[in-house]
Amino acid sequence: MPEIRSQIVALLPRLRRLARVLTRDTVDADDLVQLTVERALSRTDLYRPGTRLDSWMFRIMKNAWIDESRARGRRGVVLAAEEDGLQVGSDGAGAMEARLAAREVEAAMSTLPEDQRIAVALVLVEGLSYREAAEVLEVPEGTLTSRLVRGRQALISRLGEAAR
Amino acid sequence: MSREERVIAYVDGELGASDAAAFERDLASDAALAAEVDQQRRLRERILSAYGAIAEEPTPDRLVLSACAANQNRRFGWRHWAAIAASLAVGVTVGFVVPHQRGALAAHDGVLVARAGLAQALETQLASDTGPIRVGLSFKDADGDYCRTFQSTPDRLAGLACRENGRWIAHATLAWSPAPAPQYRTAGSELPPAVLTAVDELIAGDPLDAAAERAARDARWRR
Numbered sequence: 001m002p003e004i005r006s007q008i009v010a011l012l013p014r015l016r017r018l019a020r021v022l023t024r025d026t027v028d029a030d031d032l033v034q035l036t037v038e039r040a041l042s043r044t045d046l047y048r049p050g051t052r053l054d055s056w057m058f059r060i061m062k063n064a065w066i067d068e069s070r071a072r073g074r075r076g077v078v079l080a081a082e083e084d085g086l087q088v089g090s091d092g093a094g095a096m097e098a099r100l101a102a103r104e105v106e107a108a109m110s111t112l113p114e115d116q117r118i119a120v121a122l123v124l125v126e127g128l129s130y131r132e133a134a135e136v137l138e139v140p141e142g143t144l145t146s147r148l149v150r151g152r153q154a155l156i157s158r159l160g161e162a163a164r
Numbered sequence: 165m166s167r168e169e170r171v172i173a174y175v176d177g178e179l180g181a182s183d184a185a186a187f188e189r190d191l192a193s194d195a196a197l198a199a200e201v202d203q204q205r206r207l208r209e210r211i212l213s214a215y216g217a218i219a220e221e222p223t224p225d226r227l228v229l230s231a232c233a234a235n236q237n238r239r240f241g242w243r244h245w246a247a248i249a250a251s252l253a254v255g256v257t258v259g260f261v262v263p264h265q266r267g268a269l270a271a272h273d274g275v276l277v278a279r280a281g282l283a284q285a286l287e288t289q290l291a292s293d294t295g296p297i298r299v300g301l302s303f304k305d306a307d308g309d310y311c312r313t314f315q316s317t318p319d320r321l322a323g324l325a326c327r328e329n330g331r332w333i334a335h336a337t338l339a340w341s342p343a344p345a346p347q348y349r350t351a352g353s354e355l356p357p358a359v360l361t362a363v364d365e366l367i368a369g370d371p372l373d374a375a376a377e378r379a380a381r382d383a384r385w386r387r
Contacts, residue, residue, distance in 0.1 A: 008231045009274030013219040016227070020218055030224055037230045098217070105214035123176060124208055125215045130178050149168045156207055 004044055007053050008037060014126060018058060021121040022065045024110045032068065036061040055128065058136045062118065108158040116151030119144055171197070175204040228271050232335065268319040269334050278325050278332035286312055286325055286332045287385070290377055300355055301363060302380065303371040308387045310380055311335070311366055313359050317342055322355070324362045327385045336362035 015036060019029035039060050040047075047056055109117055115137075122133040123144075134144040165173070173179050174187045191198050268282035278286055285297040293299070300313040311326035322340035325332040338358045355363075372380060 005231055006274055009228055012223045012227050012231065012274065013221070016221070016223065017215055017218040021215075030227060033227055034230045037227065041231070098213075101210070102214035102217055105210055109211075120211070121215070124211045130173075130176070145169050145173070148172055149166070152172060152204065152207060153168070155211075156203060159207070159210065 004047065004053070005041070008040060008057070011054055011057060012037075014054060015057060015061065017125065018061060018118075018121055019065075020106075021109060021117055021125070022061070022114070024106075032061060032065055035064045035068065039064055052132065054126070055132050055136050058122065058126070058128075059138070062136060104159065108155050111158065112151050112154055116147045116154070119147040120151045120155070123148060167197075168200075171200050171204055175201060175208060223271070223274075225271065228274065228276065229337070232276060232337075268316055268321055269337065272331075276334040276337065278334060282314065282316055282319060282321075282325075283332055285316070286314060286327075288381065290374070290381060292374065301371045302377045303363070303367045304369060305366045306368045308368075310385045310387075311363075313355055313363060315340055315342075315355070322359055324359055324366070326366070335366065 012033065015033045016029060019032040019036070020026065023029045023032055036057060040057055047053065109120070112120065118137065119133060122128045122136055123130065128136065130141055130144055130148075134141040137144060170179075170187060174184060179187060191201065268278060268280060269276045270279050271277075277283075281297060285295070285299055289295070289297070289299045291299055291302065296318050297314060297316040300315065302310060302312045305311050305326055309326045309328055311324060312332075313322070313324050315322040320339060320341050321337055323334050323337035325334045327333075336359055338356050340356055
């Protein structure tokens with residue numbers, strides 16, 4: 001397999017995660033990942049070897065999402081992703097507690113405006129530097145920082161001091 | 165830089181060494197600032213652990229396949245060759261097969277690896293051998309790895325796999341079932357066009373002839 005394909009395959013879990021942040025929906029997220037992969041593969045000649053492939057794919061995903069949500073006219077519509085009910089089950093209380101905590105965070109994230117949501121995800125979840133995240137979003141670094149500040153303040157007030 | 169910006173830049177490791185040192189001096193004498201740092205750190209950890217679990221979920225096969233799709237060339241993408249396959253032949257079902265972990269292919273480390281009967285056929289069979297799994301063309305790719313096309317009746321699967329680090333890795337897979345009248349077909353025309361396209365993309369030089377195929381098999385496909 002040409003090397004870039006195996007690198008893309010290795011990135012799929014992180015692409016899915018970012019897509020979840022963007023779309024707030026598990027099915028839409030996987031559709032967005034597929035669209036991103038197809039777009040990336042159709043323009044691998046634009047990828048500069050030696051630069052971060054994850055950042056490059058994140059940018060493609062961001063633009064694909066903008067196109068997609070414009071086409072569907074649902075930007076700014078808040079969807080609650082409640083489809084998978086909590087299962088109290090075989091994996092026990094610890095796992096359920098972790099799922100609850102994760103869901104609480106996801107719910108808080110989903111209330112953020114899209115630009116803050118993706119800024120927080122790129123820096124706090126994906127570990128990009130401010131410069132790298134600003135490049136993905138194609139905004140000045142100062143814009144990124146203020147989105148990070150506002151997004152995090154909103155998260156802290158929503159999640160409250162109960163932060164474990 | 166605002167106070168809040170400074171706090172998050174510190175927590176995110178974005179302050180340079182001297183700025184960070186200055187910030188830490190302020191921290192020592194400003195309990196409120198220290199509390200803000202703590203709060204930001206806790207938030208960071210909470211978000212990381214919440215989203216960590218998502219990246220641990222198994223990746224759906226269709227996404228792996230979309231990344232492994234045989235042709236990245238826009239003027240001849242897989243939709244195109246799937247359309248050609250549909251217009252041509254009996255026996256070729258359009259679309260990618262979704263492999264199951266228990267089937268002929270398993271996803272490992274982000275690639276699809278041939279297993280069970282398919283792996284054995286690729287490793288040991290010659291094009292002249294008959295059986296439920298047939299191996300067709302064998303050739304070398306640009307890296308010198310051996311690649312072989314296959315058609316598996318039990319798995320209802322055709323494709324192309326290359327031997328990399330002792331594993332046969334699928335580079336193209338297509339739902340396939342034997343044509344109703346195989347006796348009218350030549351060896352070459354049996355291969356779905358999709359697989360031939362994948363061969364074209366990877367082949368370096370000519371396909372192996374029967375003697376070279378046997379020699380490569382006997383040398384266990386070492387480069």
